[in-house]
Amino acid sequence: MEFKDPASYTDLSQGKIKHIDFHIHVDFSTRTFDIEAKYQLQEPVHGFLFLDSFRIDLKEARTNHKELEWEFDPEDEFLGQRLQLKGFAGDSTFTLKFRTSPEARALQWLSANQTVGGKHPFLFSQCQAIHARSIFPCQDSPSVRFTYSAEVEVPQELVAAMAAEQLEIQEGKHTTFLFKMPQPIPSYLFALAVGNLTFRELGPRTGIYAEPETIEAAAWEFAENETKIVEAEKLLGPYLWGRYDLLVLPPSFPYGGMENPRLTFLTPTAILGTRGHLSLITHELAHAWTGNLVTNATWQDFWLNEGWTTYAETRITEILEGTDSKDLHLAFNEKQLIAIMERVGMNSPQTCLKLPPEKDVDSFATSIPYYKGCFFLQECEYAVGRERFDVFIQKYMASFQFQSLTTEAFLDFLKAELPEVFEKVDVQPKSRFRTGIVIRYCLSYKGCPKKYQWRIASTSMIFSNLKREMMSRSFLFSTSYVL
Numbered sequence: 325m326e327f328k329d330p331a332s333y334t335d336l337s338q339g340k341i342k343h344i345d346f347h348i349h350v351d352f353s354t355r356t357f358d359i360e361a362k363y364q365l366q367e368p369v370h371g372f373l374f375l376d377s378f379r380i381d382l383k384e385a386r387t388n389h390k391e392l393e394w395e396f397d398p399e400d401e402f403l404g405q406r407l408q409l410k411g412f413a414g415d416s417t418f419t420l421k422f423r424t425s426p427e428a429r430a431l432q433w434l435s436a437n438q439t440v441g442g443k444h445p446f447l448f449s450q451c452q453a454i455h456a457r458s459i460f461p462c463q464d465s466p467s468v469r470f471t472y473s474a475e476v477e478v479p480q481e482l483v484a485a486m487a488a489e490q491l492e493i494q495e496g497k498h499t500t501f502l503f504k505m506p507q508p509i510p511s512y513l514f515a516l517a518v519g520n521l522t523f524r525e526l527g528p529r530t531g532i533y534a535e536p537e538t539i540e541a542a543a544w545e546f547a548e549n550e551t552k553i554v555e556a557e558k559l560l561g562p563y564l565w566g567r568y569d570l571l572v573l574p575p576s577f578p579y580g581g582m583e584n585p586r587l588t589f590l591t592p593t594a595i596l597g598t599r600g601h602l603s604l605i606t607h608e609l610a611h612a613w614t615g616n617l618v619t620n621a622t623w624q625d626f627w628l629n630e631g632w633t634t635y636a637e638t639r640i641t642e643i644l645e646g647t648d649s650k651d652l653h654l655a656f657n658e659k660q661l662i663a664i665m666e667r668v669g670m671n672s673p674q675t676c677l678k679l680p681p682e683k684d685v686d687s688f689a690t691s692i693p694y695y696k697g698c699f700f701l702q703e704c705e706y707a708v709g710r711e712r713f714d715v716f717i718q719k720y721m722a723s724f725q726f727q728s729l730t731t732e733a734f735l736d737f738l739k740a741e742l743p744e745v746f747e748k749v750d751v752q753p754k755s756r757f758r759t760g761i762v763i764r765y766c767l768s769y770k771g772c773p774k775k776y777q778w779r780i781a782s783t784s785m786i787f788s789n790l791k792r793e794m795m796s797r798s799f800l801f802s803t804s805y806v807l
């Protein structure tokens with residue numbers, strides 16, 4: 325069956341991007357980037373190549389040998405414009421020169437008075453789900469992964485940080501920061517921030533960027549991150565991204581956290597002065613495996629990113645904070661799940677694990693894939709026992725590392741590795757255990773199985789059991805939206 329991502333103009337039959345070398349000049353006065361990008365393709369391309377774009381001012385397109393013709397289709401409200409590059413003759417590389425728009429959806433430009441320090445402007449990107457196309461023309465589908473290098477030119481007094489490995493800094497009229505991302509990423513994990521940033525080491529693999537006014541508090545708050553990585557590795561396998569740093573953004577960052585590889589972007593509201601915002605960091609760290617290493621092939625398969633991450637988060641929470649705390653998180657998640665499903669309607673296609681083919685993926689995203697996905701994986705664990713399921717987790721991560729997969733491909737793998745899940749998992753009350761029910765559950769089952777709703781009855785008991793512990797540890801739930 326031909327693969328199609330409804331949120332992208334990508335046509336995989338034309339070829340795939342393999343690597344991009346960026347030169348990015350960041351201009352705060354016009355709130356734009358001037359970019360020269362050299363693209364390498366996995367295979368030589370003949371004829372057309374369709375790329376996603378949003379309000380890109382394209383100035384030049386060429387291969388090694390000749391100019392390419394191009395045409396932008398009319399703008400779609402959600403998808404932006406399809407950029408048709410024409411005239412490839414078996415070429416494996418091409419170069420685009422362009423300028424981004426001040427309205428680029430992935431870029432947030434802040435004036436100095438919107439920062440903590442109040443003296444310098446700030447810029448950050450947020451590409452998930454389909455906004456990388458407003459920074460550079462690309463196959464903006466999580467099914468396509470590429471490596472990259474970047475030279476980022478910023479005003480002398482500012483610092484650039486990317487979700488990539490920093491190589492060197494060159495001083496001059498502008499300061500140029502050199503980065504490389506040797507592990508292939510989907511476009512939504514491209515990330516950049518520029519501002520008056522300072523850096524503090526936290527551990528052998530961990531550190532934190534923040535404005536100078538925030539760095540002390542931030543470094544104290546997240547000092548225990550190395551411990552979390554060690555625990556996450558026990559569950560999910562080796563951490564394959566090199567460093568794991570954090571970047572604390574100004575307060576206008578719209579999410580709790582964003583799992584950009586090697587460099588999680590964080591809200592400053594996570595700095596509580598209590599080291600109490602544990603679930604946020606645990607969630608973003610788990611994404612280094614579930615989401616970043618093994619990625620949903622389309623946003624319809626979003627539960628493969630978020631359900632797995634929420635499941636891993638509960639397992640790491642159990643190790644670091646104990647079973648009671650994990651149970652409290654689960655009870656909270658169950659309540660949330662029911663509340664969201666009641667809001668969107670129990671019969672809404674939004675309540676399926678495999679989401680319908682929508683192109684407005686941002687407004688379609690709810691927490692349902694997080695919680696319903698997590699509970700499904702828990703059912704799988706209960707069916708085969710924790711020991712066997714943990715072996716499965718490590719094999720899943722190793723088998724699909726740096727790959728993107730669909731729900732259907734996941735089910736094929738699950739069936740090959742843990743066939744008894746398909747006999748034992750009873751996701752619909754009073755149904756006979758039978759092969760096929762799990763597949764239907766993942767692909768088309770709407771609403772919430774009654775068995776989850778029964779478990780919610782125990783919530784008040786869990787709350788009262790944990791009340792004293794919560795008070796003594798200043799335990800706080802995140803009210804911010806975690807990606």
Ligand SMILES: [Zn+2]
Nearest residue numbers: 630633806807
């Ligand atoms: Zn997440």
